[in-house]
Amino acid sequence: MSEKHLSTQFDSELSGISNRVLExxxxxxxxxxxxxxxxxxxSGDVATDVLRNEERVNAMEVEIDxxxxxxxxxxxxxxxxxxxxxxxxxxxxxxxxxxxEAARIARTVQRxxxxxxxxxxxxxxxxxxxxxxxxxAQLRKALDAFxxxxxxxxxxxxxxxxxIDQEFDGLLRKLITYMMEDPRTxxxxxxxxxxxxAIERVGDHAKNLAEVIIYIVKGTDxxxxxxxxxxSMVK
Numbered sequence: 001m002s003e004k005h006l007s008t009q010f011d012s013e014l015s016g017i018s019n020r021v022l023e024x025x026x027x028x029x030x031x032x033x034x035x036x037x038x039x040x041x042x043s044g045d046v047a048t049d050v051l052r053n054e055e056r057v058n059a060m061e062v063e064i065d066x067x068x069x070x071x072x073x074x075x076x077x078x079x080x081x082x083x084x085x086x087x088x089x090x091x092x093x094x095x096x097x098x099x100x101e102a103a104r105i106a107r108t109v110q111r112x113x114x115x116x117x118x119x120x121x122x123x124x125x126x127x128x129x130x131x132x133x134x135x136x137a138q139l140r141k142a143l144d145a146f147x148x149x150x151x152x153x154x155x156x157x158x159x160x161x162x163x164i165d166q167e168f169d170g171l172l173r174k175l176i177t178y179m180m181e182d183p184r185t186x187x188x189x190x191x192x193x194x195x196x197x198a199i200e201r202v203g204d205h206a207k208n209l210a211e212v213i214i215y216i217v218k219g220t221d222x223x224x225x226x227x228x229x230x231x232s233m234v235k
């Protein structure tokens with residue numbers, strides 16, 4: 001079998017895996033959006049749907065990882081191609097963890113409903129929805145950067161990461177105020193602190209994806225570097 005034919009097969013296998021990674025990314029993005037919808041609308045049914053689809057996300061991670069291992073064993077890729085395969089493995093690990101955060105939010109919604117928390121109780125669920133919008137936008141941008149191997153867009157994700165952190169800090173202060181002003185909100189507010197943290201972690205995983213994209217394209221590990229330094233690296 002010619003070297004050109006082998007290369008074409010390898011490229012086809014990589015393209016297939018990349019498409020499945022993007023499919024997985026679209027699924028976990030939807031999971032996060034659904035879990036927040038379940039929270040803002042106190043919908044136990046939607047929360048249940050999120051938890052049901054968690055199994056599909058986990059299965060996709062296992063299947064893609066298995067196929068990556070098969071490619072590595074069969075193709076014995078060069079250093080550059082091996083770097084790409086390892087980076088894809090890191091990508092799906094981050095996506096699976098995004099799915100975990102969505103499931104965590106859905107379980108919190110179920111708990112709030114089961115404990116009889118009223119949607120009329122004064123709680124900052126709309127603020128949580130805004131934080132989620134920021135995180136979902138970051139995740140979508142990171143997935144788009146992955147599809148195009150666009151380092152400039154990946155740097156944009158890194159630059160905007162602080163917005164989600166600031167929103168989380170503001171939510172934390174607001175929830176503490178609510179607990180001080182109305183003791184009835186204490187239990188639910190504590191749950192919402194964990195929801196806010198889960199959303200913040202979604203943003204962290206989007207940031208991790210952006211760093212992986214830069215690693216794929218440039219071959220440089222940019223973790224723990226200031227954004228300004230990373231930006232200068234990719235120019």
